[in-house]
Amino acid sequence: MEPKVTPFLMFEGQAEEAMNFYVSVFSPAEILRVTRYGPNESGTEGSVMQAAFSVKGQTILCIDSSVHHAFTFTPAISLFVDCESEEEIDETFAKLSEGGAVLMPLAAYPFAKKSAWVQDRFGVSWQLSLN
Template sequence: MSHSIPKITTFLMFSGQAEEAMNFYTSLFDQSEIISITRYGPNETGDEGTVMLAAFSLKGQVFMCIDSNIKHDFTFTPAMSLYVTCDTEEEVDRVFQRLAQDGSVLMPLGAYPFSEKFGWVADKYGVSWQLTLAKSGPAS
């Protein structure tokens, strides 16, 4: 796939796990790939081999990420989450289970007034995901 970076792109800052997270996320969704990775070399401002800047896509949506070698007083918060519409119940179940592993469930997977199947989870890196099942068409 050929990608141009959109003018507004979700940008994720990790502390040494950017490449691991990208590989994990791209393994979860179809039409996903790592687009580019630039790593820190020796004697540069980041830890050698960590991600200086990378781009990846999930279901065709482009994201950017970095590894920061500076310790910050903040990390990811559920107030900002990635909202994913899954095509099948199998996809919702599989992705939710994988993201919840070593993470935390914020809203259990289930039926809600706004979705027949929905779950909210913070993954092991602290990134929050809202997963919903695409609305099924009218019954015939």
């Protein structure tokens, strides 16, 4: 059965860069499809009209908005990732936090062997957990 709820990320000109970054950070991960704005369409020609990529089996949609908005991502919603090893959580944390912000340091907590919460350089929030 296909999931009925899919995360959807709206960027302003950084969708492709972000998607390529996420696919390089996680495994398994892949770009599933990219539809671009063409000439004389509402978005910047060549930018992402809509794309889909997967991270650890979860499909995520993204776009480059053709309209400037007075808002961006907020840590009030995040993508939660179960990591399979200490090496994976350490590497993922390092890559996602580079150029971003650490919202909760990578450490042992009562609820997880190791956990962290980061906002990456694109403003998307990620919770990483190793149980």
